Amino acid sequence: GNWGTSVIVSPDGNYVAFTGSNDLVPGQPSGGPQLFVKNLLTGDLVVASSDINGQLGNGYSGATAYFSADSRFVAFDTWSDNLISNDINDYYDIYIKDLVTGEIKLVSLDENNNQPNDHARLSGITADGSSVSFTTYASNIDPDGNDGASLFIAPTFGSQPTIFIT
Secondary structure (H helix, E strand, O other): OOOOOEEOOOOOOOOEEEEOOOOOOOOOOEEEEOEEEOOOOOOOOOEOOOOOOOOEEEHHHHHHHOOOOOEEEEEEEOOOOOOOOOOOOOEEEEEEOOOOOOOEEEEOOOOOOOOOOOOOOEEEEOOOEEEEEEEEEOOOOOOOOOOEEEEEEOOOOOOOOEOOOO
16 A cells, blocks of 8 residues: 555554555545554454544544554544544544544543644553543643643543643
8 A cells, every 4th residue: 555654563562553545445445544553463454544434534644643552542643524523623633543442532622622723733642542642733722822832631531621731
């Protein structure tokens, strides 16, 4: 496949996440890039940048990606706006995919579930996958206003609020 610009190996060494074109998925037109996760033990290939029903993302995905320590979750950035029904900001967002259930969630939100009015960039994930960190220059979610890049810690699955760091 084409587009192999980002590669990350899971902490246990059993999975690799990488960007690749849509033609790695049988029956899909050329395009992409998507974020793929390959199980190195079984050879199974999963499109992480897909919605819960398997619909591929419609924008660049996976420039940055991180696995949780047990490799169950992969967090990534994407410009796709079709992975959930209410991604409306037209900027790079941060998502987390549960590789066991297929559930996907937009996590680059503020404590009131507002999407940033600028790109969000993934900067890390906790070992258990319960939170991710991201940065953004978005003025609408920065409590201090538009004073440069802001850092947030966002819960992935659960009801805790996003925390503004700086």
